[in-house]
Amino acid sequence: MEGIRPGLAPQIQRGDIIVGGKNFGTGSSREMAPRGLQAAGVSAVIAESFARIFFRNCINVGLAPVECADSGLIEEGQQVSIDLATGIVTIVDTGQQLEAVPLPQEVGEILTAGGMENYLAAKFTGAHS
Numbered sequence: 641m642e643g644i645r646p647g648l649a650p651q652i653q654r655g656d657i658i659v660g661g662k663n664f665g666t667g668s669s670r671e672m673a674p675r676g677l678q679a680a681g682v683s684a685v686i687a688e689s690f691a692r693i694f695f696r697n698c699i700n701v702g703l704a705p706v707e708c709a710d711s712g713l714i715e716e717g718q719q720v721s722i723d724l725a726t727g728i729v730t731i732v733d734t735g736q737q738l739e740a741v742p743l744p745q746e747v748g749e750i751l752t753a754g755g756m757e758n759y760l761a762a763k764f765t766g767a768h769s
Contacts, residue, residue, distance in 0.1 A: 652680045657722070659714045660687035665694025674698040684722055686711050686729060686740070699747055702755035708740035724748050 642649070658677060664687035665673060674697050677685065684704035688711050698705040706722055708729050714720060719732040727742030743751070753759035 649680060652682060654681035655683045656681055657684045657686060657720055658682050659711050659716075659720075660685060661712065662688045664688075664690050665698075666691040669693050671697045671701055674701050674703045678703045686714065686720070686722070688712065699750055700756040702751055702753070702758070704743075704751050706740045706743075708738050710738045713738060724751065 664685060673694060674685075678701055682703065684706055685698065686706040686708050688709055689707060690698075690705055695705045695707075704722065704724060706724070706727075706729060708727075713736070714729075714731060718734075721730045721732055722728075722740070723730075724743045725745070725748060727740040729738040729740050730736070731738070750756055750759045753762055
């Protein structure tokens with residue numbers, strides 16, 4: 641992100657949300673990109689659209705990808721809250737609500753578990769107990 645937003649990395653705090661535009665994550669075919677964001681403290685990415693493999697990799701590592709056509713209305717520094725089940729993104733500072741694509745229940749469960757590995761481990765361990 642240094643090329644488009646110099647100095648961002650040291651400013652990220654745990655729980656921050658990255659807001660992007662169209663086709664966010666293009667060119668990233670490995671899980672390292674969403675894992676890097678997650679390791680920096682990012683809890684979700686809101687974007688107008690995602691590169692499909694990046695979207696899937698976010699889910700796999702437990703980083704919430706939120707597809708919101710109006711992501712450009714969110715300004716840097718604004719606090720937002722996300723309801724993954726309903727797809728409502730609220731700009732807390734203004735109260736404005738944006739419609740995002742709701743994530744299916746199972747995807748929400750994967751994210752809650754902390755990613756696909758944890759989700760499957762819990763599912764199969766629970767199935768045999």
